[in-house]
Every structure is written in structure tokens, then in C-alpha cells.
Amino acid sequence: MTPDTSPNKWVVTLTVMLGTLMAALDTSIVNVAMPHMRGTLNASVEEIAQSLPACLLQCSKH
Numbered sequence: 001m002t003p004d005t006s007p008n009k010w011v012v013t014l015t016v017m018l019g020t021l022m023a024a025l026d027t028s029i030v031n032v033a034m035p036h037m038r039g040t041l042n043a044s045v046e047e048i049a050q051s052l053p054a055c056l057l058q059c060s061k062h
Helices: 008-041 045-049 051-061
Strands: none
Touching: 008 045, 008 051, 045 051
């Protein structure tokens, strides 16, 4: 099989697209939840702002 007709390229493409979509969705969810987390935890803006990079690092680890 030549690389152009390989069915694996579509599996890889769809996997990368799904992973990118899930990362964007996760980021949006954390951004929407930040005001609620701030109120519930009585935390400052700086403390809550650290949760987004921590969440993204944890998600990129897998």
C-alpha cells in the first residue's frame, strides 16, 4: 500500500482532531467554572487563574 491509500492515515487524523476538540472543550469548561470555583473556595483571582494551566498540563500528560 502506498501512503496515500493507507486507511491508517484517517485513523490518525481523526484521533488528532478528536484530541484537539477535547482539549478545547476542557479549556472552555474550566474557564466557565472559574467564577464558581473562586466563590466556593474563597480564593483570589491569582489562585484561581493557576487552575487553568494546571488542568491543561494534567490533560496533556495523558
